[in-house]
Amino acid sequence: MDNRPPKNNNQISHLETGFQKLAEILRKQPDMVIAGHRNADGDCLGTMGAFYKLIVSLGGNVTLLTSDPVPENYMFLPGMEKVRVCESYDCHGQTLLLLECGTLGRSGISLSNCGETINLDHHPDNTHYGSINIVDSGASSIGEMVTGFFQSHFPSEISDKVADSLYVAIHTDTGGFSYGNTSSAALSAAAVLVGKGADAGKVCASVYQENRLARVRLMGHFLSGIHVDQTGNIATGIILLNDLEKYKCVPADTDNFSSYPRGIRGVKAGIFMMEVSPSVFKVSLRSKGEWSVNGTAMKMGGGGHRAAAGFVAKGRAEYLISEIMLKLKAENE
Numbered sequence: 001m002d003n004r005p006p007k008n009n010n011q012i013s014h015l016e017t018g019f020q021k022l023a024e025i026l027r028k029q030p031d032m033v034i035a036g037h038r039n040a041d042g043d044c045l046g047t048m049g050a051f052y053k054l055i056v057s058l059g060g061n062v063t064l065l066t067s068d069p070v071p072e073n074y075m076f077l078p079g080m081e082k083v084r085v086c087e088s089y090d091c092h093g094q095t096l097l098l099l100e101c102g103t104l105g106r107s108g109i110s111l112s113n114c115g116e117t118i119n120l121d122h123h124p125d126n127t128h129y130g131s132i133n134i135v136d137s138g139a140s141s142i143g144e145m146v147t148g149f150f151q152s153h154f155p156s157e158i159s160d161k162v163a164d165s166l167y168v169a170i171h172t173d174t175g176g177f178s179y180g181n182t183s184s185a186a187l188s189a190a191a192v193l194v195g196k197g198a199d200a201g202k203v204c205a206s207v208y209q210e211n212r213l214a215r216v217r218l219m220g221h222f223l224s225g226i227h228v229d230q231t232g233n234i235a236t237g238i239i240l241l242n243d244l245e246k247y248k249c250v251p252a253d254t255d256n257f258s259s260y261p262r263g264i265r266g267v268k269a270g271i272f273m274m275e276v277s278p279s280v281f282k283v284s285l286r287s288k289g290e291w292s293v294n295g296t297a298m299k300m301g302g303g304g305h306r307a308a309a310g311f312v313a314k315g316r317a318e319y320l321i322s323e324i325m326l327k328l329k330a331e332n333e
C-alpha cells in the first residue's frame, strides 16, 4: 500500500502543538474518519471509543474503520457496533485520524482522498507520515496520551463512557499495570479516569473474563504444546491453521497467547508462532527484559522493542523455530 500523502513543509511533529491543532480541528469541523491498526487491540479500540464519544458530543459525524473485526470482548466499548471492517476507504477529503499506525500501511486499509492526516502513536518506529504527527514514544499507550489531551482541551467531555474506554486502553497496553511501561504517568492517567467515573472492576471483567469457551479450549491445547529448549532459556508455542479450525476459533482468539511461553520460570525468551496462511507464520518474540529480542526480529524483516518484537516468515515451522532460536542465542549469548 503506497498511498501515503506527500510530505509537506508544514508538517507538525511537536506533541503539544499537534494536540492543540487536533483540538482546533475538532471544534471547527468535527467530522472525521478514524482508522486503527491491523488486529486492533485494547489501546487502539479504547482510544477509538473515546474519540467516538467526543465527536458525537461535539455534533460531528464519525466513521470508524478497521481491517479486522473487533474482538468480542471489546464490543462493549462505545461506537464498536458502528465500526466498518474494510480493505479500502475513500475519505472524500475528510480529516483522517490514524491510531497507532507506524506507517499508513499499518492500518491494513487502502485510504484515499484524505484531508488533514493526523498520526497519533506511541511507538518509536513511527515514520511521521502525517500532516500532523502526535507521537510520544515515552507514553505507555495512546490511551495515556489521549487522557492528557482530554484534560487539557475537553475536560468536561470526560464522561463515564470516555473514562471507561481510556482506562481499558491504558490497562491493556500495560498488561494490567504489570509491564515495564507502567510509569507514574500511566498510573496518574488511570487515577484521573477512575476519578472521572471509570468503573475499573466492571470494564476489566468485560475485557478479561468473558472468554468464549472455544478460546479457553484452544488455549489449553496451546499451553500443553509449549516446548522449552535444552538450555531452559527459550520456550516456543505454536498455533496452526488446523488448530483454529479444530477448535472453531479465529486468529483474534489467540490474543495474549504470546505472553505464556515467556512466563515460565527460568525462560529468558518466548516465541509464539501463529500460522496465518499455509506455511506463513506471524511470529511474536517476548522477553522478560534481560534478553533482547528485537535484533532477531529485525534480521527476520520485522521490528519492535527490546522485550516485545515480531515479524512474518514463510517456511516449515520446525526450520523457522531452529533459525529463530539460533538468532536469539547469537543476540544474547
Ligand SMILES: [Mn+2]
Residues within 6 Å of the ligand: 043, 044, 100, 122, 140, 141, 142, 173
Ligand atoms: Mn498501544
